[in-house]
Structures are given as C-alpha cells and as structure tokens.
Amino acid sequence: MIELNNVTKTYDNGADALLNVSLKIEKGEFAFIIGSSGSGKSTLIKLLLKEVEPNHGDIIINNKNITKLKKSRIPYLRRGLGVVFQDFRLLPNKTVYENVAFAMQIVEASPKEIRRNVPMVLSMVGLSRKARAYPNQLSGGEQQRTALARAIVNNPPILLADEPTGNLDPKTAWEIMKVLKDINSRGTTVVIATHDKDIVNKMKKRVIELQEGILVRDLPKGGYSDED
C-alpha cells in the first residue's frame, strides 16, 4: 500500500530530514512512527502527501509511483489520504462543523451524506458541543480532534496522523486511539507519528523508529524504544 525506496530528503537550507529510508506498509496495517524531536517523522508524512518532494528515491502509494504524479492528479492522491496535521491546519473562517463538512464537499458528497456523517464523526471525537465554534474559540485538544474528525470523515483508505494526541490528556487520548483502532479494524491503513510512550507500549503494534533521518528500528509488535 505504502512503499518508500531509498528516500532521501534534504531541505533547501541543508537540513537532512530523511536519509535513505526504505519501508513498506501493507494494506490494513497499523503502524507507529516514533523518534525524537526533529528526527524526520513529519517529513515522512509530508512526503506521502506530496507536500515536499524527495531528493532521491521513489514513493509508491497504491502501486502508483507518486514522485512522477502529474500536478493535476495530486488532489486525487490527497483525497485517498486522511491526514491529521501536527499543526492542525483548520480553516480559520469555518466552524468546526464546516471544517469537517468541507472535506466532504471537496469530493462532491451529497448534502444528505454530509448531514449524516459530520455529526457522527464529531460525536466520535467528542466535539458535538463545539460544532458551531470557530478554530480560534477552541482549546488545543479540541482543535486537534477537529483535525482528526476531518481526516476520517471520508473513510479514506489510508489515515496519516502526525502527533494526534499531543494536546490531549491521557483519557481523551485513549478514546481517540480507540477510534483509530476501530477505523483500522474496518480496513483502513493507519500510520501514526507519535511521542506517546504509553500508547505505543500498550497498543503493541508495528513500530518504525527514526533517528536523525535514519530508519533505526522496524518491529512488528514493538514498544517505545528509550525505556528509562
């Protein structure tokens, strides 16, 4: 489903974010990407989205080499990927409801579907009460959950989440993880970049660890590496 072959990404200012990373994530998998701050986790997700381009190597999603994707096809690639961004990226002029509905309007979903699905996902992430609030009227955790709701509302085949519980208390974080597990069990491939040791250790899922841009560990049922 997702395949990276010798991918290297060096930013324009010389920062090496990924070095020769090769990995393969199968359909329906649930994988954690861990690594210390600045180790390249977000860069990996941005590469899958074609937000940044690799300097070397190929990225294959759904058997398509996306490094060679035509510009006009990029939106369709992105529609197949539900993404929770580390910095949320909510539309500031739209309410929580509208932000989530927007993801459905893009794919020209019917108003009926929108009216059914949006409240459903909002209640899944526990934000029904905040549907009419604008992003700047939300707490950090509420913004993060809005971003998650938007990522899952279209039932994308792949879900990428960059630090989806960074602003959540452990209880809410676990509720969110249950939602993600649920989605995964219905066939969605889930890739999560996270720092949450507890969650990684307890979930017993595949763990991919990066260190300064190098893939140093890839265990099918790993835990968080630096036990102290």
Place this chain on the structure above:
Amino acid sequence: MIELNNVTKTYDNGADALLNVSLKIEKGEFAFIIGSSGSGKSTLIKLLLKEVEPNHGDIIINNKNITKLKKSRIPYLRRGLGVVFQDFRLLPNKTVYENVAFAMQIVEASPKEIRRNVPMVLSMVGLSRKARAYPNQLSGGEQQRTALARAIVNNPPILLADEPTGNLDPKTAWEIMKVLKDINSRGTTVVIATHDKDIVNKMKKRVIELQEGILVRDLPKGGYSDED
C-alpha cells in the same frame, strides 16, 4: 505570588472555561495544572497574562490586582512572566535566534548580554544547530523548544508553560523538565499546564486539577489523577 479569588471566565460565545476558581501559588513553587481537554488550563494562563479578562473575581500577581491594571502597564506585567504558549506564537519573520533575542530587545538589554544569553539558552533547549532557521523550517518539537527558550531568556520571576512537552518525545521532554526544575531551584515560580502523566507522576510536585472549569483537586505532592 499568584492568587486567584473566585475567578470565573465565560467566553463571548457562552463557553464556560473557568467557574469560581480560587488558588494561591507561592513564590518559588513548582505547580502542574492538569485536566482533560477543554477543562480551562489555557484559559487560566491567558487570564494571568491579561490576554483575556475574567467575568468575575480578582487576580493578584506580585501583590498587584491585575484586573485593575492600567492598559499602559500591561507590557510590564508580561515582562515579569515568561510564557510558553500552547500554539508557540513564534514570530514567523524572525529566525530562532532573532525570536529569542527579541524578548531581550524588548527590555532594552545590551547587545553584549544578548550575544551571551541567547546562545546559552538555545543550547539549554538543544537548538544551537537551528539558530538560523525560521519557524516554518522547524519541526513541531523544535518550535516548542524555541518558545521555551524565549520564555526563559530574561530570567523572569514567574514562568508559565502551556503544554511545553506536547510535541516532544519522552527523552527530550525530560531534558526540558530538568531545565525547568533548574530554573525553579534558582527561585523562579514555575506553573505548567500539561497532559504528560509520566512527568506529573514522577516529578512529585504540586498538582492542581481542573474539570470543566472547576478546580477539583489541589495536592502538594500529587500524581496524575485518572490512573487506568
């Protein structure tokens, strides 16, 4: 040092963020504010900063009732408070170095002091290598550490940190906590809003817990509440 008397904050859209909160934090204390997402932690910090005004109640900092502070005195209140914002609030047009130096320029520090202190705090938070990068060239955790460096560079008597480790891996998070403990041991009052169960449990410091805007727990050497 910090005192809240029956403080209530309801936002314009009717969201109750804090209800009748009274608490007192002494000089030199180290306190955690915990609570689930949306329970009012950030609102509490924003009130101390006069970013938002309380509907009822008084807030006293350094024996001054800041609810009655003249507008022109607000900058001087804020200079006494080092703040790490949950959303970082870095100046997008300034590099990491300049962002930190800016906090010193505001208080008209000498260029010599700036040239000595800025590299020092940057190395404390492990960002010496990123001094010349702009915020949009940083990873989430690097932005967060820049915000912390800016907050501590002027040695403020009070340090407020909203989720200062949310985007950091456990190892880096602990390094940051050591920095904060250090600063605290040199006399700075430190107040941290956090979700990090591990840190709260291991630090054994004062824990103030909010639940839907109500102060439900205030223990001198507490742990994270919802053990599951």
Place this chain on the structure above:
Amino acid sequence: MKIRTMKYFAAQGLRGIWRNRLMSFASIATISSCLMIVGIFYCVAVNIDYMLEILEETAGITVFYTKEKYNEKTIEDIKEKINKIDNVKEVKYISPEEALESEKAEWGEYASLLDGLEEDNPLPPSFELTLEDIRYQKDVISQLNEINGIEVRYFEEETKILISFNNIIRIISLVLILVLCFIGIMLMDNTIRLTVYIRKTEINIMKYIGATDWFIRWPFIIEGIIIGLIGAIIPLGIVWAFYNFITQLIYEKNTVLQNILAFRTTEEIFSVLTPVSLIIGVSIGIIGSSISIRRYLKV
C-alpha cells in the same frame, strides 16, 4: 460538476465576502476608486469634445464675390453648386446691404460712424458656409476654388489653431484616462494580491486536504464578480448624482456659462458609461481573482 457544487460555490462566494469584510471592502474601494476616476474623466472628456464639436460647427468659411454684382439667378446657381460639395452643411447668401447692417450692429452705439457708407457700399456680397466638420476645410476650399466667379477668403491660421487646440485637449484626456486605467489596474492587482496573500493559508489548507484547483478557484471568482459589480455600481451612482447636480446647477443659475458650455444629457453619458463600468468592474474582479490565485495554487 454537480449542481449542488455550483450552489456551494455561490454560497461560499457570498459568505467569503462577508467573512473577509476587510479585504472585500478594500477590493470594492479600489475598483470603485478606479471606476470613479474613469467615470469623472469620461464625463469631462465627452463634454469637452461635445463643446469643441459645437465650436467647430459654428466656425465657418466666408466666400467673397469679387466687386461685380450678380443677378439673383447667378446667385442661386452658385449656391446650388456650393451645396453639392461634400461636408458643406449650410450656405447663406449675404448681400452688401446685409453685410453693412451686421457691421453696424457690431459697432453698436458708434454705428453712426458708418452712416455715410450706405450710398457707395464698399462691402462685397458674400456667402457664408458652415461645414460638417472643420477638419474638411481644405477639401471644401479646393473645390470652392473651382467654382467660377467667387473668391475664397478663409481664416487658415485660426482654423489651424482651433484644430490643434482640440487635438491637444483630446490627447490630454486620452492620455490621462489611459494613465488612470493603468494605475487603477495596478492598484487592483495589488489589492487582490494582498487579499490572496492573506488567504494563502486557507488556500494551502484546502489543497492539502485534496481540493482541486477549480474547487478552490470558483468561490474566489464568484466573490470577484460580486465585488466587481458592487465596485462598479457605487461610482456609477455617485457620478450620476453629481453629473445631474452640476449640469442642472449650471443651466439654472449661470446664464453666462450657458453660452459657452453645452452638456450631453445624463442619458447619453450613462448609456455608455454604465455598461463600460460594469464590464470593467466584473472583468477586474474575475481576472484579478483568478490570476492572483494561481500563484498560491502551485503547492
């Protein structure tokens, strides 16, 4: 594209205007300012042109007989011949007596000074010509010279000056309008660039969650159309009110000015200005939104 998507675009366009009030206001103000300038200049230029036209029409050529006096038949003959020349609007025969009368009228209270002249009138009989347009004077004169029995006297130098003067005024107005339009487009481009720059984040986010370029573009274009329309209607209204007010003021209050000023009717002016303003406004809106957005669609 589905109809509901179209509806969505229209709704978003309208909402966008309200939610981004500041930017919408700035764009409307810029378009309005430019079209206001265009409107004012159009009014001024058209009326100056109109007055010059009238002035040119009244500028005539006088055709002199030599000393001999012709009989009525010959006079009618010549009149007909002159009338056949292209671009001649009117011919009027002026007998020596009539000429003397008008001289006397001009001398006013000193007319008595000319009293002795009636018996041996030194003034020749003449024809006065009015042309369709003063620019054809040369052609007409060369044809007049071919008619037997008349000699042409005309004010070559004066005519040249009048024509040059008209041309200068026309060129100045044209240059000013072009300069202003250019400045207007530049300002508009700036405003749109700034508004799109403000929305850069918004556009980027839309792209990151899979919106196609057209999906992002349409609401902006509709916004552009609406802003362009509003930005055209406001100056039209203001210029219309002012034009009415000023023309009426001059016609009612100032008799001296009436003699030299002539104004096109409000209807004549606005039958051109209205569609032109609307088209310019909407075009600026559409072109502005779509061109400037392109920069930020390259994500």
Place this chain on the structure above:
Amino acid sequence: MKIRTMKYFAAQGLRGIWRNRLMSFASIATISSCLMIVGIFYCVAVNIDYMLEILEETAGITVFYTKEKYNEKTIEDIKEKINKIDNVKEVKYISPEEALESEKAEWGEYASLLDGLEEDNPLPPSFELTLEDIRYQKDVISQLNEINGIEVRYFEEETKILISFNNIIRIISLVLILVLCFIGIMLMDNTIRLTVYIRKTEINIMKYIGATDWFIRWPFIIEGIIIGLIGAIIPLGIVWAFYNFITQLIYEKNTVLQNILAFRTTEEIFSVLTPVSLIIGVSIGIIGSSISIRRYLKV
C-alpha cells in the same frame, strides 16, 4: 529610549521592508500611483492656469474718442491720466490712419475694397489698453468714464465669458485634484490596513511577550517613512521625464501649437512638486503606519 534601541528600530524598519516585500511593494505602488496622479494634474493645471493668465493679459480694452480730433497735447494728457489708473499695464494711441491700416491688413488681399476710405476716414482715433488682470476691468472702466473727452467701448460680454471659462477650468482642475487626493488617501489607507492585517499575528505576538506599544510601532513607522520616500521619488522621476519630453517635443516640432501653448519651465514646476510630493509621501507613510497599527495594539 536607548540609542541601541533606536538603531534596532531603524534596522528592523529596513529589514521589514525586505522581508515583507509584497506588502512593501503594494504600499509603494499605491503611494506612487497617487502621487503620480497628483503630479500629472499639477502639471496640467498649472500650465492651463498659466496659459489662461497669458490669454487674460492680452485681452484689452479699447477706448474710443468721439468724432472730434484732439491735438497731440491733449492726447498725451489723456494717455497720462489713463496710465495713472490702477492695474493699467499699457496704453497705446491709435490714430484713425493706423486704425485703417490695421483694418486693411485684416482684410488681406481684399484690402483694395477699402481704398476709397482714406480721404474721409470714418474710423475714430482710439486708445488700446492692456490690463494687469482682466478681473479689474470693471474698476478701470468706471475710472475711465471720469476722464473727459473719451467714450469707452469694451467687450463686456466677451470678457465675462472668458472669466467664467477660466473659472470653470480652474474649478474642474481643483475638484479633480481633490477627488484624486481623496481617492489616493482611501487607497493608501486600504493598503496599509491590509498590510497591518497581515502582520496582526506578528503584532499580537509581540504584545504577548511584553513589548510596549511604542516598541512595536517604531519599526513600522520607519518602514512607513522609507516606503513613503520611495513612493514619492518614483512618480517624481517619471513625471519629470515626461514633462521634459512633452514640452520639448511641442516646442521643437509644432510651430502652430507654440502660438497658443505656453509651458512653465521644468524647474518652476518641480520646485513646488518635489517638496509637496515628498511631504505627502512621507506623511502618508507615517500616518498610515501609525494609525492603522493602533487597531491591533488594542490587545
């Protein structure tokens, strides 16, 4: 305020311009456009005024004798009396012979028609007056009427029309300049508002970490001054080049136009336009930055 803080402000102002290129460019373009318009209009208006002044100067009053002929002494007497009247610039005596000569000259090739008149010249002797300013005509005439032995004939209606015409042109130029300045200020206000809106986040962040209002404001003001200066110099250069080009073109190429057109020298124009433009530009820059920033300082 410490000197190093001032230095810091200056450095920040300069950096701000470069780092926010788009906004700086937009502001400079807007100021330039407005000052360009002001410059063009100033040139046009000043020159029209100048031409009208010349025109007015050449408009004269003719003073007629009654039929009697005076001797040289009396003529000199009257000339002196007239010369003593305020605002009279020049007096010229024209004998009946001279009057006939000039009539003949005007009739050109048909002068022979007037041949018989020399012996019993029906034209009266006259004085031709030139005034300092056509507006004083009334005063001068009432004083002329008090001088014995002369009767005044003047072109009241024509003078009135000329004065009204001049006034209309002046009023139109003035109104246009005012309208344009107003539009310019509005556009500038818009641009500055947008640029400050873009920097809202930046300003808020500065406030949240304890910067005083003045600390935030100064770099913006310095930026405003620099932008205002650049925005004033560009149109000055362009207008200067064009003005030189056009005046030289007209003087060199077009002899007919020279007769009716008169231009102020480039130096005369720019000794006023340069300081005015610079002051307006810098003021807009300063006022714009500081006023618009106020909105976002209220945090």
